[in-house]
Structures are given as structure tokens and as C-alpha cells.
Amino acid sequence: MENDCRNCAFKTKATSMLSDCSLDQLSANHLELRLKKGDSIIKQGTYSTNVIFLRTGLAKIHLAGPYNEQIVKMVNAPSYLGLPTTFGSKINQYSVTAVSDAEVCYIDLKVFETILDENKEFTREIIQEFCKNELESFRRCANRTQKLIRGNMADALLEFSDKIFKSNTFILPLSQAEFANLVDTSRESVSRVLSEFDKDGIIKINGKKIEILNKETLLLISQKG
Amino acid sequence: MENDCRNCAFKTKATSMLSDCSLDQLSANHLELRLKKGDSIIKQGTYSTNVIFLRTGLAKIHLAGPYNEQIVKMVNAPSYLGLPTTFGSKINQYSVTAVSDAEVCYIDLKVFETILDENKEFTREIIQEFCKNELESFRRCANRTQKLIRGNMADALLEFSDKIFKSNTFILPLSQAEFANLVDTSRESVSRVLSEFDKDGIIKINGKKIEILNKETLLLISQKG
């Protein structure tokens, strides 16, 4: 059975809590897709009744601001996407786009709801996830708006290193223009600050490859604004 | 029975969905308090295992940013507070403070979890609430960081008028300094922009009382940055 969700169970605590019955239901009712970097997963303004499980890969959540497209969050697998849409207006209020190759499963909302109803542990996991996200968004709000560009850039680099790639060396999955939309600045400033950090020996840039040399200083910059 | 949660049921869809059994359990296991303007409901950094139900009144959610205290959100009753804490680390990651007189109920997390487990409709309501919050935070993120001060001020005024007080005339429940922390600007800029809006006939200021005279213009300012 190729599409057996049991094979997925090890990758996420949440899924591993599902009852056999629910796992079977899930296996029978989902569509799995392989996506390439740049492919759209969710498109703002379109209709949807699917919950999407990001099985592998990295994605950006972004939406139209008054002037620019704003990236509000980077998400890496495993993670559920699109819950606010499916539990809300059914019109996607934001876009999600793969920034690396990715595998996603489309699960019908009805099925997902049934599974929620029948798996308390799973429901609690999902709620906890929401809670974590809310806290994160609060912190992000306080940080982004108060810090100067260098601080926000430092933040973003640390997040990539610690949270997304879990390595001091990684390949920036965003163009500088995209990076600017994540950090709330201009493309040019991203370029400048990146050069500065390199010149100061805090990071080493090699094309799109970034190595973090001095995490302490980066943390300091992040904290001081 | 003074503390009967049934009396509360009409005020919130969520509560009205609870089973009789759960309502009894809730009635027997909660502490109700009357608070005055300025009283702390949740304090960042302290330990807590209570979910808090804001029964009446208006509160601000705020936390320490790198430089200032940042208000991330205004919340009016009826609403649950502190879920991210109780479902997470048990240490409050943000503060909540009453900005008007308020009534709150402290519900033990265990009791709340039991009620969640036993009331699917209620659980779904809570999840939907989380979804709404997430969308709101995304939008806020895109707006706050891209708009100029006038735009954010217009936003905030419209939110007070439409969402919080549901009236064109209201008394600002925040000092200008607090308002600045909500809108991500300086106390002086709040003063200046408020005067501008008044001079331009968009709003009428009378001490702490604000009347919105020209909502269309305000909306325009909000959209144009």
C-alpha cells in the first residue's frame, strides 16, 4: 500500500497519535503531490476545502500587503497548512509557496474534521501548535517593528540556522528581494547588511551559501536592535 | 446558584454549546473576579495553569520588546485568554491588562481540557477562534510594517470604532503613550497625527473622547499607507 499514512507517522508526533481507523481513513482520502521549488501550494483569493500536510520541504507563507508581498512566516515540514482557510471563510487569505522541492498531501476538510473529532490527543496537538504559533506571532510583532534592519536580519539568519536548517551552513532559499519581504526592508538594504556582516566576519557568503561564523555577535545584534 | 455558568451561556456561542454536565463542572470549578481598569490579568514571566475567560470588559495583550513594551492586540469580552500559556510552557509569555473595568473567570487547565475533550462543538469553536487570530496576526504583520504612521493610526481608530466599541464615538482606553506602543510609533507622533486628523475634520477630539466624522477618508488613509 503505497499511500499508507502509517509510513508518515514517524515524521510527526501528531500523526503517530492517530487511531488505526483514522489512519486508514486518512490513507484512503488524501492526494499526495511532489512539488518543485517555486510551485504554489496555496494561492491567496482562491477557494479551498483542503487541509494540506507539508510532508517534506520548506515553504513560505505570504500575502499581499498594501505595497509589497509580505512573507509572514517560513514553515518547514512536517506541518499542517491552510487550517485557517478551511475552518474559516474557505477563501484562502494568504498564499503558501514551496521554496524547496516538497511533498504535500491534500486532505479533505470533512475527513480532517472527523479525524479531529475522533482523536483527542491529535486535537490537543493541533491546539498546542496553534498556541505556539500565536506566541511566535506576538514575539515577531514586537521584534520586527522595534528593531532596526541589522537586528531583523540577524534574527532571520539565526532562525534559518537554528530552526529551519539546524546547521551553521545553509543555502539561502530566498532571493534578496524575497528576503527583504521577510525582514521588512528593501532589497538594497538586504544586500548592504549582508555585505557588512560578511566584512565584519560574522558570516561568510559564497553565492547563495551562507556560513554563520560568529553566532554570539549575531545574537547580540539581534537583541540590541 | 450564583456562579452558574449557564447565565454566561448567552454571551458566547462557545459556552452555549457545552453539555449540561460540562456546564455544571465549569460552574463548580472556576473563580470569578471583578477587576478595575489597570488591573493585571496575566503577567509575563509568571507561572499559570489557568485558562481565563474574559466575561466583560476590554483588555490589552502586551509583552516586552527589545526596547518598549509592545501592545500586540486589544481583546474585548467575551474571550478566552492565556491558552498559549496553559497549553505550552506554563510560564506566561505575555501580559494581559484590563483597560476598563472587567470581570474574569479563572478556570483550571485540567477542567478546561476535560471540557474540550467532551465537547466537540466547543473544541471546534476554539480552533476556529485560533484560526481567526492567526489570520488577523498575518494581516497585522503585513500592514503594520508596510504602512506609514497615518495609515496605522487610521487602522487602529477604525478597529476601535468598528470592532471594539461598535460606535463612532468612544473614549480612548489608552494613553497616547500606550497608543504609540500599539501602533509602533512614538508618543509624539500619536499626538501629532491625532491633531492632524482633527484639523482635517476626519475625527473630533474632546479630551479622551474621539468621534469619527469621516470614516471613508480614514479608510482611504488606512489603505494608502
Next chain:
DNA sequence: TACGCAATGTGATACATATCACAAAATAAT
């Protein structure tokens, strides 16, 4: 290999707004 388009580096200028510095007014305390 050569071409064209997209992504990046970097200076000069413009501008929104934070900050500083007080004055005035309003609130609270004695």
C-alpha cells in the same frame, strides 16, 4: 559560446519619523 534577463552591489539623495527639549494642560496627591 553567446545572448538576454534576472539577481546583486553600491553610491547619492530624499524623506518619514524618532529623539530631544520644553511649554501647557490635566490629574492626582497633600
Next chain:
DNA sequence: ATTATTTTGTGATATGTATCACATTGCGTA
């Protein structure tokens, strides 16, 4: 009532960064 303390109004200056302009490099494609 009088003083003290907090809140608000408003000008002048400083500053971080967006914007514009163009050079340069990298990259996919014919």
C-alpha cells in the same frame, strides 16, 4: 486649594533607511 506628577502639544534636529540610478555579476537558454 496648592503642589506635585503625569499626560499632552509642538518645534527643531538627527538619523536610519527607502528610493533612484546605474554598474556588475550570475544564470538559463537559444
